[in-house]
Amino acid sequence: MNQTTTSADRPRVRFAPSPTGFLHVGSARTFIFNWLYARHNGGTMILRLDDTDVERNTEASVQSIFEGLKWLNLSWDEQYKQSERGALHRQMAQTIFERGLAYRDFTPAHTGDSEKSGAQGTWLSNPGMRELSREESDRRAAAGEPFALRFRVPRERGEMIRFNDAVYGAQAKAAADIEDFALLRSDGMPTYHLASCADDADLRISHIIRGQDHLTNTFKHVLIFEAAGFEPPQFAHLPLLVAPDGTKLSKRRHGPVVSVTTYRDAGFLPEAFINFLCLLGWSPKNDREKMSREELVDAFSLEGINRANAVVNFKESTPQGGWVPSPVNSNPEDTFDPKALWLNAEHIRALSVDDLGSRLLPVVREARFDVTPEKMLQITPLVRERIRLLRDVLVVADFFFVDELAPYDPAELIPQKGDTAMAARVLQRAQEVLAKTEFKHDALDQALRAAAQELGIKAGQMFQPIRVAVCGRKNAPPLFETLEVLGKETTLARIAQALRVRLVGQK
RNA sequence: GGCGCUAUCGUCUAGGGGUUAGGACGGAAGAUUCUCAAUCUUCAAACCCGGGUUCGAUUCCCGGUAGCGCUACCA
Numbered sequence: 043m044n045q046t047t048t049s050a051d052r053p054r055v056r057f058a059p060s061p062t063g064f065l066h067v068g069s070a071r072t073f074i075f076n077w078l079y080a081r082h083n084g085g086t087m088i089l090r091l092d093d094t095d096v097e098r099n100t101e102a103s104v105q106s107i108f109e110g111l112k113w114l115n116l117s118w119d120e121q122y123k124q125s126e127r128g129a130l131h132r133q134m135a136q137t138i139f140e141r142g143l144a145y146r147d148f149t150p151a152h153t154g155d156s157e158k159s160g161a162q163g164t165w166l167s168n169p170g171m172r173e174l175s176r177e178e179s180d181r182r183a184a185a186g187e188p189f190a191l192r193f194r195v196p197r198e199r200g201e202m203i204r205f206n207d208a209v210y211g212a213q214a215k216a217a218a219d220i221e222d223f224a225l226l227r228s229d230g231m232p233t234y235h236l237a238s239c240a241d242d243a244d245l246r247i248s249h250i251i252r253g254q255d256h257l258t259n260t261f262k263h264v265l266i267f268e269a270a271g272f273e274p275p276q277f278a279h280l281p282l283l284v285a286p287d288g289t290k291l292s293k294r295r296h297g298p299v300v301s302v303t304t305y306r307d308a309g310f311l312p313e314a315f316i317n318f319l320c321l322l323g324w325s326p327k328n329d330r331e332k333m334s335r336e337e338l339v340d341a342f343s344l345e346g347i348n349r350a351n352a353v354v355n356f357k358e359s360t361p362q363g364g365w366v367p368s369p370v371n372s373n374p375e376d377t378f379d380p381k382a383l384w385l386n387a388e389h390i391r392a393l394s395v396d397d398l399g400s401r402l403l404p405v406v407r408e409a410r411f412d413v414t415p416e417k418m419l420q421i422t423p424l425v426r427e428r429i430r431l432l433r434d435v436l437v438v439a440d441f442f443f444v445d446e447l448a449p450y451d452p453a454e455l456i457p458q459k460g461d462t463a464m465a466a467r468v469l470q471r472a473q474e475v476l477a478k479t480e481f482k483h484d485a486l487d488q489a490l491r492a493a494a495q496e497l498g499i500k501a502g503q504m505f506q507p508i509r510v511a512v513c514g515r516k517n518a519p520p521l522f523e524t525l526e527v528l529g530k531e532t533t534l535a536r537i538a539q540a541l542r543v544r545l546v547g548q549k
Numbered sequence: 550g551g552c553g554c555u556a557u558c559g560u561c562u563a564g565g566g567g568u569u570a571g572g573a574c575g576g577a578a579g580a581u582u583c584u585c586a587a588u589c590u591u592c593a594a595a596c597c598c599g600g601g602u603u604c605g606a607u608u609c610c611c612g613g614u615a616g617c618g619c620u621a622c623c624a
Contacts, residue, residue, distance in 0.1 A: 058624090059624090060623080060624045062623085062624075092624065094623090094624080095623055095624065097623090098623070098624085147622085149622095150622095151621090151622045152621070152622075164550080164551045164552080164620070165620080165621095188622095189622095190622045191622090192622090210554070210555095213553080213554090215552070215553065216552085219551070219552050219553090219620090220552090220620095221620070223621090223622095224621080224622045225622095226622080227622035228622055229622080231622085233621090233622065233623085233624090234623070234624045235624090237624095238624085253618095254554070254555090254617085254618070255617090255618055255619075255624095256618090256619090256624090257553070257554065257618070257619080258552075258553050258554080258618070258619040258620080259619070259624095261553090279554090281554095281555080281617095282617070282618075284616090284617075286559095286560085288616060288617075289616095289617085290617080290618085318561095321561060321562080321573090322561065322562095323561090324562095325561085325562055325563070327562090327563065327564090328563085328572095329562090329563070329571080329572045329573075330572095331561090331562095331572085331573055331574085348562080349554075349555060349556095350554095350555050350556065350616095350617095351554095351555075351616080351617060351618095352560090352561065352562090353560060353561080354560095354561095355559085355560045355561080355574090355575090379560080379561090379574085380560080380574055380575050381560075381561060381573075381574045381575080382574095383574090384573085384574055384575085385574090387587095391587080425586095426587090427585095427586055427587040427588090428585070428586045428587080429586095438585090438586090458584095490583090491583095494583095500583090501583055502582095502583050502584075503583090504583080505583040505584075506583075506584065508583095509583080509584065510584095513584095515584095515585095516584055516585075517584060517585040517586080518584070518585065518586095519584095519585075519586080520582095520583070520584085520585090520586095521583060521584080522583090
């Protein structure tokens with residue numbers, strides 16, 4: 043196949059959120075899959091704000107969408123706002139109406155939850171309206187009576203509506219099971235179905251990649267495309283992202299874990315988050331897990347998408363199902379999908395020291411610690427293998443940032459198989475030795491091991507009191523590197539402090 | 550209720566008429582080590598149920614069940 047690529051071969055895809063809430067993880071994944079498809083195939087990525095629901099749209103939501111996408115560093119090539127394209131939508135409605143494929147429904151709009159759905163059976167149309175004569179219809183419309191425009195679904199001939207989904211395969215549904223859905227509301231505004239199809243046709247969208255919740259809507263869309271004289275695009279529906287309880291993700295039920303900015307604020311790397319999302323409902327089929335953005339673009343194909351809903355395995359909030367804000371010092375890691383955390387750690391470890399350092403710096407500064415880029419660079423290699431989220435740096439490396447260590451249990455200073463006296467001896471000896479040791483890894487190593495030998499104790503017994511005195515806790519990065527970064531002055535001051543404050547009166 | 554979609558370890562998934570059903574996360578155990586990590590090794594862990602088709606089904610077909618989605622003048 044040595045065809046030259048023409049513009050007709052290049053796919054045009056779109057992400058079309060309705061700005062009625064924050065950008066949530068499911069939407070983000072839909073964007074990503076579209077983006078991946080466009081980039082993989084040299085196509086065009088379009089962002090279209092489907093804002094036909096004037097009541098529910100908010101500017102804050104638009105901002106949240108931009109904010110999330112900006113963080114993910116995902117770009118698009120064209121941008122549209124559906125509310126500015128009303129003429130086009132009405133035009134299509136007009137076309138369909140003139141072809142006799144839609145009719146005016148003068149029945150007043152239903153308010154709230156209608157009795158149409160539910161156990162009463164399937165609502166298909168408002169009796170009388172479908173059969174209204176054109177003359178009668180025109181007359182009432184001319185008289186200013188409000189109406190909704192409904193699609194006249196060809197229900198009589200036992201017709202089947204068909205399309206082929208790139209993910210779900212051949213789809214068919216009896217027209218008899220499709221209700222006469224609205225195209226135009228009685229205020230003249232287009233419905234989602236109409237606006238979406240009109241824009242998809244006008245923007246020459248070649249592939250519609252969207253959530254599976256639209257799979258059954260697609261039959262209506264096929265009807266609209268055909269009624270307006272357009273060939274329907276290729277559809278590809280994505281399995282839904284669901285919560286551990288199997289229900290779809292909602293902020294109300296599941297809290298901030300469904301919002302993209304939560305991941306940003308917790309210290310996820312955008313590339314890791316994208317990686318994680320891609321693995322939900324898609325597989326490269328070669329057991330690869332950790333992938334860079336480029337590798338994802340390379341590997342992506344519609345064939346790799348699977349059909350079953352995927353669980354985002356975050357920790358369920360409360361048994362009652364309501365979200366309770368976690369206490370300030372609870373571990374945020376506990377709420378995220380463990381695999382997302384692991385992937386994030388993998389991506390963190392793959393970063394160069396420079397890169398990681400520059401991402402850590404704003405996090406540390408935002409926590410109001412005063413740290414220079416140079417110092418951050420020194421600290422970075424010491425934390426790289428110890429953090430899963432960027433924010434972890436605050437708890438893993440806190441002792442590098444603070445002037446004064448927070449109080450700790452003096453018992454921590456006591457080494458394995460040792461006592462307070464041993465801790466005191468170690469610290470005193472350390473003071474003397476360190477005062478005249480160059481603060482470089484190897485020199486420190488030698489000096490401290492020699493000191494341990496002199497004291498007749500194990501190296502571990504020597505290191506622990508020092509580590510605790512200097513870091514304020516037992517678990518910390520390797521000692522010599524730590525001391526080197528901390529410097530002689532701080533080290534000696536903290537050891538003196540431990541001796542003075544913590545071990546006094548301990549005997 | 551009607552219609553549609555789906556069903557492999559706890560979770561994400563690979564696979565496919567005959568396999569020890571593979572990988573990953575998480576879990577357990579061990580190695581390494583100045584602690585913690587990281588790393589390495591090992592272990593436990595799955596084909597929803599029932600009928601077909603077939604020499605043989607987890608895989609194909611049908612039914613059931615369960616979950617999800619749609620059933621608005623929301624998107």
